[in-house]
Amino acid sequence: MQTVLEFQRVLLKVQASLTVDEVQDLVFLCSDLLSLKDLSTVTSAGQLFSLLENRDLLSWEDPSLLLELLRILKRNSLIRSLTSEDVMPTNGTTYSQQISPYRQLLYELSESICEQDLKNIKFLLLKTLPRKKLEKDTTLLQLFLEMEKEDLLDGNNLDVLQKIIGDINPSLEKRIIQYKMESCEIDTMEEQVDRLSLTEGAAAFLSGGTSVNLQYNIMLDQYEMKGDKRGVCLIINNCDFKDCGLRNRDGTDIDKKSLEVVFQWLGFEVLTEQNCDRHQILQVLRDLADRDHTSTDCVVCCVLSHGQIKGIVGVDGQIVTYRELIETLSPSQCPSLFKKPKLFFIQACRGTDDQPAAFPQIFPDDEVMPVSDAAVPRDSIPEMADYLLAMSTVPHYVSYREKDNGTWFIQSLCHNLKLLVPRGVDLLSILTKVNSDVSKKTDKSGLKKQMPQPEFTLTKRVAFPPPKTRPPLP
Structure with a gap:
């Protein structure tokens, strides 16, 4: 509560420092992030900041958008006064890149x-x-x-x-x-990325590597995103595991909220199911398969739970294998999703091992890590097209969840969707950026790491249309 109050004092200081013209400049700069309807009523910086906070674009934990806006306005002295003497956390990053070039x-x-x-x-x-x-x-x-x-x-x-x-x-x-x-140079770079298979070559390209391994020279087709509705986003959020003896997944509700906001913003109908056992997980997916998806573009399923190498763990401690999970939406079970992308985002553990950091020579002593979750085996995708499984970690390893901030994977996914969808970046390229971001995270010791892993049988590019407006928070 104290930090929230301190941040409101910071925003009040900024508000008092801005002129009327500068407030209107900020409104213009934020016109890709907020709806024009909402912005049309803004007459003060305080109103604008409230809108940004309500959309999870501005907070004490992540004030980078505020710093970026002040940088664009060339209010450098104000930035220095805000970031000096720990008045506001910067998390090591002074500016974000949410305002488009x-x-x-x-x-x-x-x-x-x-x-x-x-x-x-x-x-x-x-x-x-x-x-x-x-x-x-x-x-x-x-x-x-x-x-x-x-x-x-x-x-x-x-x-x-x-x-x-x-x-x-x-x-x-x-x-x-x-x-x-x-x-034009950026477009050329993205076209080259489109021609890459999702291997180390693509990752090296996006992370600034100089060696690009071109696999083929044709442009990929793109899944249509022109339906009456974008589709359904089902979120299965498992937190309470006390009945089966596993630890509760504190912090998962932060991920759930972030996913709800982002996929509503992308035009999806969001359905959330809490604390599902094995039977309930399969049943909500069967219910989803029973829907008529003829007028929609795709379907999304986000699963936040404990996991093992074989699959997702329900709150009863029973496993739903990854094959069982995705076969519920197969063409035989749901004909109206035939040739449409079926996108699964899995935040769960795929084992119990901590993934170590790789150092050239010296290894420092170990320290305490955040609590862990994890994800999916290599042979988990059935022989059918149009699937994506974006998993929080590689086989045999845990993935990490911070009680106050959510998981590394889901938070990076939501951040990069908000950042890159408006710029026309396709989903696999966004996931490569997520891989890069999460791979750079570590604990205080610098020893424990996490590497997400997308697996897919997509036959076309997945690119969401840039949202025109943002819906209110649920």
């Missing part, structure tokens, strides 16, 4: 345009935007938002803006051209 470009342009240039831009837009949108008090950032509403401007469509800026300020046109070139 595109949004930052538009803000940069707005800061470089003088009053006369703005008048000229409004004149050039007279035949394009309604006159009431071009009133005297309309700012350039507000004009950008109106152009986006009219489909005249987005991260991949800067031609109209470039022409207008080029007529008004040729030096700023060069900045747009530079952004286009940088974006």
